[in-house]
Amino acid sequence: MERLLHYVWKYKLYAAASLATTDGRPVQVIDPGMQNTDAGPDFFNAKIKIDGTLWAGSVEIHDKASDWLLHHHDTDKAYDSVVLHVTGVDDFLPVRTNGEPIPQLVLAVPDTVARSIDWLLYREASLPCLDYIRQIEPLHIDCWLEALLSERLERKTHDIFTLLDAYNNDWNEVFYITLTRNFGFGVNNDAFERLAKSLPLRCIRKQRSSSSQVEAMLFGQAGMLAEENEDHYYRLLQREYEFLRHKFGLSPMDDFVFKSLRTRPVNFPYLKVAQLATLWVQHDTLFSAILEAGSTGDIKKYFRVSPSDYWETHYHFRYASPRKEKPMGENALNILLINTVVPMLFAYGLRNKQPEYCERATRLLESIPPEKNSIVSTFCHAGITVRHAGDSQALIQLKREYCEKKKCLYCRIGFRMLKQQAPTFVG
Numbered sequence: 001m002e003r004l005l006h007y008v009w010k011y012k013l014y015a016a017a018s019l020a021t022t023d024g025r026p027v028q029v030i031d032p033g034m035q036n037t038d039a040g041p042d043f044f045n046a047k048i049k050i051d052g053t054l055w056a057g058s059v060e061i062h063d064k065a066s067d068w069l070l071h072h073h074d075t076d077k078a079y080d081s082v083v084l085h086v087t088g089v090d091d092f093l094p095v096r097t098n099g100e101p102i103p104q105l106v107l108a109v110p111d112t113v114a115r116s117i118d119w120l121l122y123r124e125a126s127l128p129c130l131d132y133i134r135q136i137e138p139l140h141i142d143c144w145l146e147a148l149l150s151e152r153l154e155r156k157t158h159d160i161f162t163l164l165d166a167y168n169n170d171w172n173e174v175f176y177i178t179l180t181r182n183f184g185f186g187v188n189n190d191a192f193e194r195l196a197k198s199l200p201l202r203c204i205r206k207q208r209s210s211s212s213q214v215e216a217m218l219f220g221q222a223g224m225l226a227e228e229n230e231d232h233y234y235r236l237l238q239r240e241y242e243f244l245r246h247k248f249g250l251s252p253m254d255d256f257v258f259k260s261l262r263t264r265p266v267n268f269p270y271l272k273v274a275q276l277a278t279l280w281v282q283h284d285t286l287f288s289a290i291l292e293a294g295s296t297g298d299i300k301k302y303f304r305v306s307p308s309d310y311w312e313t314h315y316h317f318r319y320a321s322p323r324k325e326k327p328m329g330e331n332a333l334n335i336l337l338i339n340t341v342v343p344m345l346f347a348y349g350l351r352n353k354q355p356e357y358c359e360r361a362t363r364l365l366e367s368i369p370p371e372k373n374s375i376v377s378t379f380c381h382a383g384i385t386v387r388h389a390g391d392s393q394a395l396i397q398l399k400r401e402y403c404e405k406k407k408c409l410y411c412r413i414g415f416r417m418l419k420q421q422a423p424t425f426v427g
Contacts, residue, residue, distance in 0.1 A: 002063040005088055006042065008109055009061060010035060011406065015110070022090050022104045025051035033059055038187055039259055040078045048084050050103050057083035060094075065104060068094040077256055129413060134383040136416045141384055144412040148394035151401070153361070156343035157350060164351070175287035175344055176201040176280075182339045183272045185332070191257040191269070195222050203248045204280050211308055215277040216240035217248075222273055223255035224317070233310045234317050265315040266329065274307035275328060290341055291348065291357075296367045299341060300333050334368050338389050365390035375399045 008014055009032055019027040033046030041058035048055045058081045062068060065087040073079040073094065080096045085104045094102045133141075163174045180196035181189050199221045207213040219225050220241030229235065244250065258269040265271070283289060283302055293299045306327040313320050328336075342361045349357030368389035370376055376392045379399075386392055401407070408414035 001088055002061065004109055005061050005063065005086065005107055006035070008107060009043070009059070009086055013110060014107060019105060021050060022093070022106060025103070027084070027103075027105055030054070041082050044081075044190075046083065050084070055083040057081045059084050059086060061086045061107075063087070064089040064091055065094060066092040068092060077254065129408070130378070130382050133379075133413060136413060138385070140412060140416055144398075145384075145391055145394040147412075148397040149362075149365075149390050152393050152397040153343065153346050155397075156339075157347040160343060160347040161351065164347075171344075171348065172285065172287050173201050175340070178344060179286075179336070179340045180276060182336055183276050184269070185267055185272070185335060187259050188269050188272075191222075191253075191259075192272075194253060194257065195273075198253060199250065201280075203244075203250075205284060207244065208281050208284060211277065211281045212236060213240050213244060214281050215274060215308065217244050217250070218273050218277050219270075220245060221250060221252050222258065222269070223253045224258075224270060224273070226252070226255065227317075229317055231317060265321070266326065266332075268315045270314075270316050271307065271311060271326060274311045275305060275326070278305045278307045279303065287344065290345070296337070296364055299337060299364075303328055303333050303336055331372075334389065335371070337364065337368060338371070338393065362390065365393065371396075 012029060012032060016029065019029070021027060028049035030047035030049060031045070033043035036042055036044050036058075041060045043059040043061075044057075046057065046059045048059070058079070060068070060073065060079060060082045062071075062085070065085065067087075068074060068085065069092060073082075075097060077097050080098075082094075082096075082102055085094045085102050086107050087104060088107065088109070090104065090106050093104060096102060160174060160178065163177060164171070167173045167177075177193060177196040181193035184190070184192035195218070199217060203217060204214055207217065216225070216237040217240075219237055225234070225238045225241050245252070260268055279286070279302075282305055286302060289302060290299055293302075304327055306325050311326055313323050315321050315326075342364050345357045345364070346361035349355055349359075349361070366388045370386040370389055370392035373392075373396075375396055376386055379395045380386055384391075384395070386395065398411070398413075402411045402414075
């Protein structure tokens, strides 16, 4: 039942006009949010109007409202961001960790949806058109991938332009925020972006002559120095951060927003913060250097950093590990180039009317191997040839903006399938 509620909520398969909280306040769903497959609330970045007031935050869904207690969400601060609890059975009123009640909506599954549950579950397949893609001429696929890549770069450029407007066209600050966000490597992107926005680059620049002070600022701002720990280096960073917090008027985050669940040790947020600190200690004007770099190899040299000696024997402050250098791996370097350097170069070229930077961004993508993830592998198995990171970025755009949103009629693959009179395909 809960899986069906997720589906109904995600695709808004309900009578929108009749939605109301259990205490009678009208509910309007502006955006159901993005589904979360990791620890934490089921949907994040949702926008909900309750009795005329707009709320932005997370949505949690349960078969029965009392599952809120069963899953101990009432004592987990990660669920304090929930602005609406959606349930099939109203047998409890959920509360945040401070006892504050959370608005609750009983979501009725339409009869037509309930009767079609088998079909709905089939439509939840990772790629509904999987069996038909091989029927389409490769030329049409290649043209579509090129268009999808342009869409993805435009979307990322829009995000960068929004940051530039907010930060007075400071390219270095925007690069710092974008790079820091991508040090979250997907699961922690939002948390790392919050970290960057809470700690201006100018603060780091003023202390970059001391690697321990730069680490202290980043770890302290991330809320990772708030525990009692007898480790000598940890206590040093605590003292440094206490001084720097008062010097710059900083307010630390809560460390629970950083996730380590199902994360390999090399991607632990603690190690990523340490690598990020080393990067800014070694390179003061990183974006300017990248603008002048002549090749992919030259750019990668700037990112090939190893954190301070302490991290040779640690992935985390709480426990030691066998001694090993922990530089940025090749796959991590490629991800940073794809998600930070490429869109920044592309945006810089557009904003300054210098198309050579846009061309550099595209060539850079073509020089990087395709990403390895479930989206790319699914399309590969369906018969699409993926040559480089430009193709893999295009396929990610296809999956997220067309397949997941059921916009099959706007997809050139869907159009070709219909034109070739393939078996019935519902968009």
